[in-house]
Amino acid sequence: MFFKLDSIALLGIDCLKISIEIHISSGLPSFTIVGLPDKAVNESRMRVRAAIINSGFKFPLKRIIINLSPADIKKEGPCYDFPIAFALLAASSQICCGNNELPDKCLFIGELSLDGGLNPVRGIISMVEFASECRKEFFFLPEQNFSQALIANRGTKEDIKIISCSSLKYATGLIASRQILLQKADEDYRVIKIKSTSNASNINACSNYTDFNIIKGQLRAKRALEIAAAGMHNILMVGPPGAGKTLLAQAIISILPELSEDESLEVTKIYSLLKNIKGDVIKTRPFRNPHHTITSAGLSGGGAIPKPGEISLAHRGVLFLDEFSQFPGVLIEDLRQPLENKEIIIVRNNYSYRFPASFMLILATNPCMCGYNGDKKKDCKCSQREVTKYWKKISGPIIDRIDMRINIERLQEKDFRTSNIVSESSSEIKIRVNAAHNIQRERYLNSRGNINYNSEVNAEVVNKWSSGNDGLSGMIPEMVTRFNFSARAIASLIKVARTIADLDGSKDIIPEHFMESLNFRIEFAYE
């Protein structure tokens, strides 16, 4: 007997259709899976056998061969348990599928538990999107993946019917009584099954973020972070130990607006590749803070079967590299391409795995090895040579891609005295940042090349901003002669000025905005 049905394999965040073919012949009883299965796929034989028996079916005592095609890519994970079990039952005629017409319209995914129940799988959002692309009608998936799948389905062009299954037995029942399935819209099934969509379990769900008003002093740094958050500009903070770089960076998440619907889907998609996310989608922006001992694969993604790295996990959020100077040079160079292309492509075995990586980069570092270069009170113990060497490693192409650079000093005694400067709370700042984000969203609604924020625009747009603006174009030549700025530096300044104007709600960039942006581009004496 031969039977065939379709399932899905994950390739990065993209998917590939997998055909599960089964052939049952007489002979010595055996159960073999071919087509480059990994350990988890191979072990599904045991789960399938137990689940079939515990669901009240018979496991055929025959020679069973299962092929996962295309046979040249490595299959991983337990997500093929369900289709294999289903195919086995169909091939041994225990469920009636007619002339294969119905299974052709279906996709199956799910992990079986020994009692015949279905357990959730990873990467469900990518799979739903893919299912609608390949024009299938029904998508059978585990109950616990249902709420996420519904949200993903809302975004797809062609609505497919998502069928949540609690167990193998339930699924076979639905197929067998195919009249019901064909007649009833999937809406009914949704209503019945939606249960656990109430509170989202977020990866970094902790509402007790560092609030801006607990940070003393550092007025300029706070303003800089507000601007950076508003335009998603990359920012570098340089300062002695204890100045508060890490605290400031962690506080930025409290002023970033929540993810938009599309964005939260993108983020959830990436996170769901790594582990099962129960419940809803992720709503807060991710904040990733990898330690400097991280490997290249850990940072940019990789492995025998590529997994997203920290830069992809920081997608639509913040990647914070603390003690940036401690990161090995190779890793720093790895960041170059993702910063430019907003995604990373990893190639393995003829297949390329794509992971989006559009993040805001925050770097923090000391000004030199001992940390006190430029400090007012403490002497720096480094020689000029050491300082130059220290900066040689950091500067270059990466620094070039950073729009904002600020110095941070340690708190002085006057900052500890209660001053009459009332620092704003994060929620107040967040309102302004949110408004700026909205302005940008409107501006780039119909732009080419997937631009969302001021920091992402290309030189062409920047030129348009400056050339149409008399006040600005008059100032730039003077700036270049006075401060010896490069063309790229001027472009960065204009982008930052644009964000400042957006925060102000101003339509055009006026010279005042440009002047303020100058504060956030320090040139290092030791560079």
Next chain:
Amino acid sequence: MNKDCKKILEILVERGISPSDFIKSFRKNNQDLFLAIKSFQDLNTLELYEKYKNNANGRSATLNIENDILQKKYDILNISESEYPDILKEIYFPPPLLFYKGNRSFKTIKTCIGIVGTRKCSVYGRDVASYFARELSMEGITIVSGMAAGIDYFSHKSSLGQKGGTIAVMGCGIDIIYPPENKKLYNEIVENGLVISEFFPGTPPLKSNFPARNRIISGLCKGVIVVEAGNKSGALITAEFALQQNREVFAVPGEIYNTQSRGCHKLIKNGAKLAENIDDIFEEILTLDKDFSYSRQTGNENGCKQDLFLKKENKNTHAELGVSQKNIYNVIGKNPVSLEEIITITGTGLKEALRIIAELIFIGLIEEKNINQYCRL
């Protein structure tokens, strides 16, 4: 390369005679180079000749130097040539050969002042060195320093391209750039000034070379200004040489807490002249050097100060400051203030304060000295 230089090179490189022996003989023979060379050639007994005949290394070294000079990589000067600075001949042990590189002739260089100090200079030291170097070289005085990092670097940098120009004295071979970070500076000096060295090309920057180099710095100059020197700084060695060579020693005072000003203060205690502005330097040079005249001589000390004062006034009148700009400018004094202080005193909003500070920096009225420390220029 003339014949004399070649003969001296042969004696020094191939025969391994030390330069100081050569100078002794040169002095013994009443500064007659021909006799001095001959005295070494007379020494050339059969035994010695055999010993050095096969000194292939030495010979190839001289050949290399000859080649390089032919290719104009650098030039050479011997002690008896008229271009050789007279003032350098006065010192106890002048180098018999000077290698130099640059597009200036020694003849155009008149009065030199050395500026030396620590490599790890503070912002204050940087400003002081730049001030003296710039102002003195604008008056036609050539600034001599050692092309190290720190004070040396800023002295060269500020005097480059001015009327007086600059000379760098190296502690290694003329063809080696040390420290390597100063490559750009080296090239600039070669274009606009002079780089000199007494060491044979290819000599690495050995520790022992630098005190020897210091004697040439002080030897070339009428006086040496020490800007920021620690207790054991090499700049103090230069000052020591300057005293031995009967040169004037100036020292710039610093903060008493700063370890980098200990050396300067020690010099002042021992009788070095305290240098506050360039008039202090001119006073001494005028008594030392009757030929030297400087453009502001007619105006004397007061005139000079007035000049500086006028410059500041001009800056103020040129920039038409707005009310808010003036408010902030008035708060910023010569003593540095921070952004927070500016905001508390003036009551300006953060955004506006940041903007105005940038404007004032742009106009050139204030600058950021250290992190978040603003003061008037």
